[in-house]
Amino acid sequence: MTMTETSLKIKAKSLIQQQKLNWPVARTNYAGLGKVESKTFQFDGFQIIVQFNPERIRSSAAKTDSQSISERACFLCPENQPKEQESIDFNGRYKIQVNPYPIFNEHFTIPLKKHLPQEIMPHFSEMLQLSKQLPGYTVFYNGPKCGASAPDHFHFQAGNKNVMPVVSEIDTVAGNFGQVLLHHDQIRITAVGKEYLRKLILLESGSADVLSNYFQKLVSVLNERGQEGEPMMNVLCTFEDEAWKIMVFPRDKQRPSQFFAEGEKQILMSPASVEMSGLVILPRKEDFEKITKEDLADIYGQVTIAEAPSDSPERGEQEKPVKDWAWLICEIESVLKTRDHD
């Protein structure tokens, strides 16, 4: 490990300590993490952790439609940030800042210095460099309609690595439920499907160039699904033993029906990367108390990319073929084959 790699991590850790000392909001909220209630639901071969964290109401209930966004001051632009908010530089282009409403004991928001929209493709290689320089953390990206509360200002986040269940269980889960789509000396691409409640594509490689190339291919396939703007997704990235693991969760919905329900039926869960990883943050105590395994399976089923049409008869009646998970796997395989013949 080079000096640069470790020095960013050291600076980031000391930024947290610094902000806890001189920013009361950060101090209170990081101290509050110690009181967060948590429970674990055991599924077949994996677990989902549910937490009650009232400070996260800002993010879960954030209005992210374009009108609301255009009418509010961007909280990632320096002129609108509290005077106590400090930052360290990454790469000359990003600021690493302490997230004042944390999920993790060390939780960073990493905005681009420029106010440009949330869109991963132009920034993917920087995600790789960032995670390489932040060993011990998972770097993650929420698409503009997949949990980002600032869809108008590009940002990553980072948090303590193994707190998100998928990060510690991915090898087991990929082995148990995964379908390898491509495997050669430079990369392995695995699809992890429905037994896991949500679906993801795992890319593993030690080469940033190879990963960028295949990630671009994956995004171009996801683009064919015809969703408005960027294909809906959450992306997690870790770097360990000289290789990256990228987990891409294709999405169909921003929020489940329970989010909009009224009274007893409402569950204020707004899935982002952290939830897709298996750590569910609920800002309301009543939701934390009443949520069941069945609710979780149902919510994941709504927000993840849909299963094959045979599983949902009403979809089969539509004229256009539905670009679902089965379609995605076929399409990725065909793109990968084409490339191998180039």
Ligand SMILES: [Zn+2]
């Ligand atoms: Zn901004």
